[in-house]
Amino acid sequence: MKHIRLLAVMSLCLACLCALAHAQTLPGDTVEERAINGAKAYVEEHQLQEPSLTILLISLFRNAMPAYARQWEELTGIKVNFIEYGYTDIPSKIMAEAIAKTGQYDIFNHFPYVVPDGAGAGVLMPLDNFTERGRPDFTGIEPALRAQQRYNGKQYFFLLDGDHIILVLRQDILELPGAKEEFQAQYGWEAGCPETMAQWEQLASFFHTKKGETRWGKTFDQDLYGAMAYRAINFSYRHFPAYFGGLLFDQDMNPLVNTPRGIEAVRAFSSIVQYMPPDIQGWGTPQIYPFWASGQAFSVMSFPSIVGYGNKNPQTQIAGQQLSCIIPGVMRDGQLVRRSPQAAGTGYMVNRHGNHPELAYYFLQWFTGPQQGDAAIADPRGFWDPMRRSNLNNPAIVEKFGSQFIETTMANTKYAISLLMLEGNYEYFNVLDKNLAQVMQGNLTPEEAAARIERGWNSVTEDVGRDYQIESWRNGVASGAYLDTFK
Amino acid sequence: MKLVLAEMEATPKRPAGLAAWLAQERIFRLVPFVMVEGMFLLLLALPFALTIYISLLRWRANRPFEQAYFQGFVNYARVIAEPEFWWSLGRTFYFAAAAVTLELVLGFFLAMLVHQAFRGRRLYITIFLIPMMVVPVVVGYNFSMIYVDSGPLNQILAPILTPFGVTARIRWLSHPLAAQWAIILADVWQWTSLTFLIFLSGFAALPPELINAARVMGASRWQIFRRIQLPLLKPAIVIAVVIRTMEALKLFDQAVLLTFGGPGDSTQTIAFFLWRQVWQFNKYGFGAAASVLLLLLLSSLIYGGIYLLVRERALLQQPEGRG
Numbered sequence: 001m002k003h004i005r006l007l008a009v010m011s012l013c014l015a016c017l018c019a020l021a022h023a024q025t026l027p028g029d030t031v032e033e034r035a036i037n038g039a040k041a042y043v044e045e046h047q048l049q050e051p052s053l054t055i056l057l058i059s060l061f062r063n064a065m066p067a068y069a070r071q072w073e074e075l076t077g078i079k080v081n082f083i084e085y086g087y088t089d090i091p092s093k094i095m096a097e098a099i100a101k102t103g104q105y106d107i108f109n110h111f112p113y114v115v116p117d118g119a120g121a122g123v124l125m126p127l128d129n130f131t132e133r134g135r136p137d138f139t140g141i142e143p144a145l146r147a148q149q150r151y152n153g154k155q156y157f158f159l160l161d162g163d164h165i166i167l168v169l170r171q172d173i174l175e176l177p178g179a180k181e182e183f184q185a186q187y188g189w190e191a192g193c194p195e196t197m198a199q200w201e202q203l204a205s206f207f208h209t210k211k212g213e214t215r216w217g218k219t220f221d222q223d224l225y226g227a228m229a230y231r232a233i234n235f236s237y238r239h240f241p242a243y244f245g246g247l248l249f250d251q252d253m254n255p256l257v258n259t260p261r262g263i264e265a266v267r268a269f270s271s272i273v274q275y276m277p278p279d280i281q282g283w284g285t286p287q288i289y290p291f292w293a294s295g296q297a298f299s300v301m302s303f304p305s306i307v308g309y310g311n312k313n314p315q316t317q318i319a320g321q322q323l324s325c326i327i328p329g330v331m332r333d334g335q336l337v338r339r340s341p342q343a344a345g346t347g348y349m350v351n352r353h354g355n356h357p358e359l360a361y362y363f364l365q366w367f368t369g370p371q372q373g374d375a376a377i378a379d380p381r382g383f384w385d386p387m388r389r390s391n392l393n394n395p396a397i398v399e400k401f402g403s404q405f406i407e408t409t410m411a412n413t414k415y416a417i418s419l420l421m422l423e424g425n426y427e428y429f430n431v432l433d434k435n436l437a438q439v440m441q442g443n444l445t446p447e448e449a450a451a452r453i454e455r456g457w458n459s460v461t462e463d464v465g466r467d468y469q470i471e472s473w474r475n476g477v478a479s480g481a482y483l484d485t486f487k
Numbered sequence: 488m489k490l491v492l493a494e495m496e497a498t499p500k501r502p503a504g505l506a507a508w509l510a511q512e513r514i515f516r517l518v519p520f521v522m523v524e525g526m527f528l529l530l531l532a533l534p535f536a537l538t539i540y541i542s543l544l545r546w547r548a549n550r551p552f553e554q555a556y557f558q559g560f561v562n563y564a565r566v567i568a569e570p571e572f573w574w575s576l577g578r579t580f581y582f583a584a585a586a587v588t589l590e591l592v593l594g595f596f597l598a599m600l601v602h603q604a605f606r607g608r609r610l611y612i613t614i615f616l617i618p619m620m621v622v623p624v625v626v627g628y629n630f631s632m633i634y635v636d637s638g639p640l641n642q643i644l645a646p647i648l649t650p651f652g653v654t655a656r657i658r659w660l661s662h663p664l665a666a667q668w669a670i671i672l673a674d675v676w677q678w679t680s681l682t683f684l685i686f687l688s689g690f691a692a693l694p695p696e697l698i699n700a701a702r703v704m705g706a707s708r709w710q711i712f713r714r715i716q717l718p719l720l721k722p723a724i725v726i727a728v729v730i731r732t733m734e735a736l737k738l739f740d741q742a743v744l745l746t747f748g749g750p751g752d753s754t755q756t757i758a759f760f761l762w763r764q765v766w767q768f769n770k771y772g773f774g775a776a777a778s779v780l781l782l783l784l785l786s787s788l789i790y791g792g793i794y795l796l797v798r799e800r801a802l803l804q805q806p807e808g809r810g
Contacts, residue, residue, distance in 0.1 A: 092766035095548050117549040117769060232661075233749030279636035281750040282660030287635070423549045427768045437751035441663060463770075464547065 024133055031137045035366035038134055039076045042359050052079040053360055055107040056093055058346065059084040064382035068367060075366075078359065087344075088234070091117070091426070097351060098123035106354035107363060111163075111344045112148040115156045116423045116472065118349065125350040126154040130361040137370055140389035142413040147481035148342060151421055152472055158368040160376060161346035162387030164416035165239060166304045166409055167200065167328060169193065172321040173207060173224070173298050176216035182206075193325035195336060197243055197268050200227070200299065200328045204275035207298040222296055226275030229301040230343075232283055236269075236436045237429035238343035239301065241417060243269045245330040245337040247477065248420065251486040253461050253470045258454035261332070266446040268330070270439045281440060293318060301327075303343055304385045304412075307405045312380070324408035327415055338415040339483065346384060386410060418481035422472055424464040431456030542775035549769045562776035571752065572777060575760035576784075582667065582756060583735035586674040590731055591724070593675065594682025601683075602690035612687070619680030627744025630673040634659035634745065660746055663753035670741045670754055678734070682727045689723030690716075725799050729792035736785055757781060 026041070028034035043051050057065060062084050069080035083105065085093060090110045097105060098121035108118070118124040138146050141159070149157040174180065174191055183191040187202050194200040204226030209215055211223045230239055241248065243265040249255055256262055273280065277291065289309045292300045295317035300306060304324075311319050329338035348368065350360045366372055370390060377384045378396035386406050391397045398406060420428055435452045438444040444452070461469050477485060508514060542562050546555035566572050601611050618626075633640050636656055645655035659669040693716060701711050739758040742748055748755035748763070755763075761781070765774035 095766070095769055098548060099552060120549040121769075122551045233747050233751070277636060278656060278658050279661045282658070282666070282746060424547070424768065427770075430763070430767070433749075434751050437749060441750060443751075464549070 025135055026133050030371065031135070031369035032366050032372050034134050035362045035369065036075050039078060039359055039362040039366075042356070042362065043077065046356075048356075050079070051077070051356070051359065052081055053106040053356070053363055054081045054083060054104065054354075055109055055348075056090060056105040057082045057084050057109045058087045058090065060087065060383055061109070061346070064376070064379050067379075067381075068372075068376065072363060072366065076362075078363075080363070087111070090114070094118050094123060095121060097353065101353040103351070103353045103355050105351050106356060106360040108349040108351060109346065110349070112157050112159065112342065112347060113419045113421060113425055115151045115349070116421055116425060119151050119154070119156055120423045123352055124156045125352040125354075125357045125361075126156060127158075127350060127361055127364075128155050130358060130365075131155055134362065134365045136365050136368075140370070141387060142416060143480045144416050144418065144483050145342065145345075145387060145413060147476075147479040148345065148418045148421070149347070150479055150481075152475050153479075157347045157349055158364040159345060159347040159387065160368045160373050160384050161344070162342075162385045162409060162413055162416070163303050163305075163345040164340040164342045164409075164412055165242060165301055165327060166307070166340070166412055167193070167299060167301050167325040168292075168307055168310070169203070169299045169323040169325060170207075170295075170297075170318065170321055171323040172318070174323065176218055179207075179216045182216070193323065194328045197272075197328045197330055200301075201268070201272045201275070203227075204272055204299060208275045225277050225297040227272050227299050227301075228276050228280065228288060228292060228297045229272070230284070230288065231273060231276065231280045231436075231440060233433050233437060234429075235284060236433045238341055238419065240265065240269055240432060240436065241341045241419070242301075242327055242339050243330060245332055245339050247482055247484045247486070249457075249473055251470075251474060251477075253466060253473055255454045255457045257457070258450040262453075263446045263450045265330070266436065266439055266449050269436060270446065273440050281437060289313075290315070304405070304409045305383050308401055311402065322405075324405045326408060326412050329415075339417050340412050340415045342416055342418055387413060415483070417483050418476070421476045421481060422464075422469055424460050427460045427463075428457055431460065538775045538778060541771055542779050544772045546772040547769050548771050555772070558772075562772045563780065565773060566777045566780055569777075571755075571760060572757075574752070575755050575757045576781075578667075578753075578755065579736055579738060579757040582671055582674070582738055583732055585668075586671045586678070586735050586738075587728065587731045589671070589675045590679045590682045591727060593679045594684075594727065595686050595724075597679070597683045598686035598690055602687055615683050616680050618677045619684070621677065623677065623740035624744065626673060626677050627741050630669070630676075630741070631660070631745050634669050636661075661750050663750055666746045666750060666754050670738070670745055673741045673745065674735065674738065678731060682731060685723050685727045685730075686720070689720045693719055722796070722799050725792070725796045729789070729796060732792065733785075733789055736788075 026034040026038045028037045042048075055065070062082070065080075065082060069082070073079050087110065090108070091114050093105075094108050094110070094114060095117060098118065108114075108124075115124060119126075136158070138149075145159060145162065145164075149155055149159055151157075169192075180191045183203075183206050186206065187199075189199070191203060191206070194203055206226070207224065208226030209220050209224040211220060213220055230236065244257070244262065245265070246256070246261070248257065257266075277283070277297070279287070283291075285303070288300070288302065289306055290313075291297065292302070292306060293310050293313045293316040307322055307324055310316055310322050327338050327340040329336045331337075348364045350357050350364065354360055367376070370388065373384075374388065374390060374394050374397065376382055377386055377391060378394060378400050380400060386392075386397060386401065386409055389410065392406055392410055401409075419425070422428065432453055435444065435449040435456070439446055439449045476482065509518075543557055543559060544555045545558040545561070546552065597615055601608060601615070632638060635641075636658060638659075640659065641655050641657055644657065648655045657665050659665050697715055697719075698711055701715055706714070737758050738756045739762065742754050742756045742759045743762075746754045748759050761774055761777055764770045764777060
């Protein structure tokens with residue numbers, strides 16, 4: 001009898017807890033509905049008159065975002081304003097806000113790698129309390145991409161962009177009569193998407209053609225560069241992890257770059273530059289995208305949106321002629337390791353010093369939700385790239401990007417990894433960039449550069465605080481953001 | 488009673504309290520001085536004191552300010568031990584020396600041509616002054632297009648260089664040396680206008696009697712230029728050197744817009760180094776210490792320049808027959 005009574009009391013308690021938990025979650029069947037209901041309830045509860053949110057927006061999205069702002073205003077009555085800056089300026093604006101605490105912005109729009117500094121400075125709001133109520137849905141997003149939304153165990157970021165790098169080849173050049181046969185005879189494998197970085201360099205070398213030459217029945221009226229990729233300051237670090245193929249530090253934050261594997265990565269990263277346009281070390285996206293679309297290169301390793309640009313840009317010479325490839329890998333202990341760094345990855349964060357962090361959160365949940373997020377990815381005015389499994393079957397997204405590209409980029413998400421999610425990461429990146437540039441210019445050997453990078457990274461680690469960095473690094477690795485684990 | 492009231496009305500009202508104190512003539516004379524001092528305190532002394540205070544703190548902005556702590560002169564020692572600081576400083580002096588020299592020579596030459604009377608003179612003056620009025624950001628973007636590998640500059644150079652077997656595809660923005668000269672030339676394009684303006688006013692102020700007298704006495708053009716015009720233009724030259732050097736040492740816009748300090752760090756100027764340390768790397772304490780050191784270094788140079796200027800004026804103002 002006593003046991004039955006105890007059981008009854010326990011059941012009652014459990015039921016009460018369930019009811020309480022249910023009462024705390026927001027009503028609504030979908031992520032978007034819950035966000036809208038949450039926002040409406042917040043406005044009502046706080047009796048806000050003419051509520052508004054301000055987004056510190058990457059200027060690249062100035063054409064696409066206003067439509068979603070209008071939609072949100074129609075659904076909730078909350079106006080959304082924008083303050084636009086170039087993406088290179090936004091991190092410093094976020095850090096300035098950490099000090100000034102003006103509350104001028106409610107939402108920050110940038111990339112995952114700004115989270116460590118922003119969270120450390122206390123300007124980014126951990127969103128876990130809100131996610132408990134709003135129950136966002138991250139299913140269909142690969143674990144490594146999902147992990148980029150968190151730092152030191154807390155959720156700070158809502159991702160809406162599969163910006164992991166991809167390789168694209170020129171299908172029309174590959175299919176020139178006799179090209180594949182000649183390549184096969186020379187290198188022993190069929191020309192197409194390469195398995196390794198070394199194979200990509202073989203392709204680049206083979207197809208690199210001078211202006212005026214006639215090959216495979218075609219006379220090239222302009223130079224055809226074998227390869228293109230980002231090699232400028234502020235960009236090299238976004239690609240280097242693909243050549244390294246593993247964790248950049250051991251579990252005690254000792255750099256692994258000054259090892260045979262690291263030196264080989266530096267060498268491979270620099271070696272292929274000989275097949276790239278001579279100005280490549282000064283080029284960013286505004287130069288690389290049009291050059292690719294002009295048809296003067298055989299291959300490009302880039303952000304995935306280059307495929308859309310190559311197909312849709314009014315001046316393009318290569319529409320329908322692009323073959324998207326999964327990122328090539330490197331051989332490690334006899335195994336092929338592919339790693340595709342999330343080179344940018346647009347997403348959204350909440351300013352802790354904003355006027356209504358909870359309200360800002362609801363906008364994030366709504367805008368990046370499975371349905372709304374897919375609508376944004378399909379938007380021809382936007383630069384959001386596919387990242388959810390549902391994107392494969394979304395007709396509007398397939399229409400925008402083409403099925404070959406979507407299948408490739410979604411397969412590539414399996415290899416997507418985060419850039420360094422550590423405080424002071426810009427300084428780590430800068431040390432890497434500067435020394436890679438010196439190797440590409442022939443001023444340093446890969447061995448010298450690797451030793452310098454090691455020294456520079458150790459210096460940054462000491463400056464930020466080794467113990468703190470070790471903890472963050474271990475947390476990051478454990479979260480799966482880098483795919484690899486400590487051996 | 489009426490008499491008392493009439494007396495009261497006749498006596499002018501005397502202000503009381505603060506108003507009375509301010510109405511005193513000796514105080515009134517001090518008011519502008521107090522305003523200037525106040526502005527100095529607010530706009531210069533206070534931020535400078537804050538910069539010095541921050542330079543003594545261990546503070547990276549990726550931690551809240553509340554966690555910053557006093558650590559003495561550690562940041563100063565780090566700056567002095569940082570090779571990048573010295574490289575950036577040396578590079579800035581190199582840019583400034585090259586740019587200012589070219590600007591002085593070109594500005595002087597243009598002013599010498601234009602100060603003579605000829606048809607369309609005003610139009611030329613206007614044209615030569617335009618670059619100075621363009622916003623530096625616009626200059627940066629325009630030059631980034633001009634310098635593109637297959638851009639207009641290389642296309643203009645192609646027919647000149649190709650006959651000599653030199654490739655005309657100069658990597659203006661990606662070769663370290665070419666990138667440095669790309670920045671110098673952009674600076675020269677924009678700021679030759681200023682030196683031109685200074686020299687033009689210098690030429691306009693030359694006493695024509697002196698030149699005419701020399702001409703009458705049979706002096707050649709070169710002698711007039713060498714013995715009369717050039718010495719009289721010395722103050723203008725010193726002003727142009729001081730102003731342009733001060734500005735060139737702060738070179739930032741072109742380095743950011745054209746190359747973002749690259750390739751590698753071959754175009755990183757000292758201003759860009761400071762910006763990067765503070766706004767990219769969040770090293771506020773370190774950046775403040777570097778700023779203070781830089782201020783000391785540059786202000787000693789600038790005061791040297793001003794001393795030259797003052798001495799030059801003093802020499803010119805000396806009465807004839809003395810000194």
